[in-house]
Amino acid sequence: MTPRLFELMLKAAGTTVVISVASIGIGLLIGILVCAARLSPRPWLRWPAGLFVSFFRGVPLLVQLLLIYNLLPAIGLTVPSVVAALIGLSLCTAAYQAENLRGGFTSVPRGLLEAADMVGLSPWQQFRRIRAPIALRLTVPALVNEAILILKASSLISVVGVIELTRTAQNLAASTYEPLLFYAVAGGLYLAINWLVAAGGSLAERALRRGRLA
Amino acid sequence: MNKRLFVQITLGLGLMMTTPMMAQAQDALARVKAAGVLKVGTETAFAPFDFIDAAGDHAGFNVDAFAEVGKELGVTIKWVELPWDGVLPALEAGQFNMVAGPATITKARLERYRFLSPVAEATVAILRRAKDDAIKKPEDIAGKTVGAGKATAQLAQLKTFAATLPRPVEAREYPAFNEAYADLAAGRIAAVANSLPNIAFVASKQPGTFAVVLPPFGQKSYFGYIGTKKPDDQPLLDAVQAALVKIKADGRMKKMQEKWFGTAFDTPDVAPEPSF
Structure with missing residues (x-):
């Protein structure tokens, strides 16, 4: 592999990382809102949030991407490839992250909240001091897991015209007749990226345990 | 309160759908010329028409041919690369102005798409x-x-x-x-x-x-570039067609065919009625 081709692979890995990380971030924000809506006592918030989760968790990401790219223009919203990929990945991961967060919040022991009521903490204080920190600690491993899943699932966005790591490996494998080499390099790059994500997750978990974060 | 929200959402969605239609007062040719960019959908796994070469660059007959079309129209070419089975659906969705491919000119496709002047034999x-x-x-x-x-x-x-x-x-x-x-x-x-x-x-x-x-087993057929049959797209496709015919007439097409296929084809200016 010439240095120029390796550079192309690295650039493509950059595309994969940027789009995946942006999607995970946007997905986390949407996921927090959806989770809050799902835990709300108001049915008109709970219902749409439940519908959102079941749709984006129930329809394959590949189908979601094709729908966004090919169907949105029909209602006058022509989204460029990168935007379609971002929307698809973000909404899909938002549904999973909302459920991860909900799992964290519903796992907070009732006894703690009853005790908090007893000592007279306000609902906001209970959220800030008890529910959020516990839920966050319980959710971080699932969040790291989800980030790794999205990084790998981002290989699907080539169907809407984003040339990321897998697609670049396919293109170069075809033009150089060296499939083994390029797929091995692509696999190695994915592994390295995901190792960094997992390492970052471990650091965050340790910091949380020592009470440095939240 | 819920009723008001419903009215707002309906109005909002309605506005979203009508705005782009109002923006289409100009046809596709005027919009492409104004933007200075012709968006072309293709697949880069179809050598020698369209592929990534051993240096990692987008190359092939299509790249050369559309560079000439771009010169004739005074626009630059923006390539959108998709897997082939996604290219024609995305054309219909309006993700790009036309498709390079090229595709074999067939009866079934002619019913749905407009083919421009054939660029090579496809048998x-x-x-x-x-x-x-x-x-x-x-x-x-x-x-x-x-x-x-x-x-x-x-x-x-x-x-x-x-x-x-x-x-x-x-x-x-x-x-x-x-x-x-x-x-x-x-x-x-x-x-x-x-x-x-x-x-x-x-x-x-x-x-x-x-x-x-050898010999080829299929029926004689041609490769052509593809556009939609939407009335809005026709002036643009007419312009690309005229550019292709000009490129053929002055010998540039022949040179590109020899460069990429090792031989030149006699291709008609207008896509003939396909036999299948």
């Missing part, structure tokens, strides 16, 4: 392993497994031809022809059916691995 032939002497003529694929690209006219031609053979042919469908070539080299399939310019290029690049089986 289908068989590619085999160089060392495999069992296939000497196209009919020898009887009883064997033959690969072709998914959703391609070449696959349809293969199936039609296979139906005339004494023993059934297993047609294996691939996301792109590149994967079919790889499986042929690895011995997983006995042959690949694709248009002559494509497989002649593949065989010339790797003479020790592949060989072309």
Whole structure:
């Protein structure tokens, strides 16, 4: 592999990382809102949030991407490839992250909240001091897991015209007749990226345990 | 309160849908000229028309031909690269102005799309392993497994031809022809059916691995670039058609064909009525 081709692979890995990380971030924000809506006592918030989760968790990401790219223009919203990929990945991961967060919040022991009521903490204080920190600690491993899943699932966005790591490996494998080499390099790059994500997750978990974060 | 919200949402959605329609007062040609950019959808796994070369650059007949079209129209070309089975749906969705491909001009496609002036012959032939002497003529694929690209006219031609053979042919469908070539080299399939310019290029690049089986078995057909039949797109497609005809008339097309296919084709200015 010439240095120029390796550079192309690295650039493509950059595309994969940027789009995946942006999607995970946007997905986390949407996921927090959806989770809050799902835990709300108001049915008109709970219902749409439940519908959102079941749709984006129930329809394959590949189908979601094709729908966004090919169907949105029909209602006058022509989204460029990168935007379609971002929307698809973000909404899909938002549904999973909302459920991860909900799992964290519903796992907070009732006894703690009853005790908090007893000592007279306000609902906001209970959220800030008890529910959020516990839920966050319980959710971080699932969040790291989800980030790794999205990084790998981002290989699907080539169907809407984003040339990321897998697609670049396919293109170069075809033009150089060296499939083994390029797929091995692509696999190695994915592994390295995901190792960094997992390492970052471990650091965050340790910091949380020592009470440095939240 | 809920009723007011409903009215607001309805109004909002309505506005979203009508705004782009108002913006379409100009036709596609005027918009492309104003933007200075012609968006072309394609697949980069169709050498020698469209591929990523060994240096990692987007290359091929399409790149050269559209550079000339861009010069004629005074616009730059923006390529959108998709898997082939996603290209035509995305064209209809309006993700780009036209499709390079090119695609074989067939009856079924003509009903739905407008084909521009043909750029090469598309008649289908068989590619085999160089060392495999069992296939000497196209009919020898009887009883064997033959690969072709998914959703391609070449696959349809293969199936039609296979139906005339004494023993059934297993047609294996691939996301792109590149994967079919790889499986042929690895011995997983006995042959690949694709248009002559494509497989002649593949065989010339790797003479020790592949060989072309002559004559072609399919019916005579042509490759053309594709646009929609939407009235809004027609002025733009007329302009591209005129550019292609001019490029043919002054000999530039012939030069590009010789560069990429090793031979020039006599292609009519207007796509002829296809036989299939």
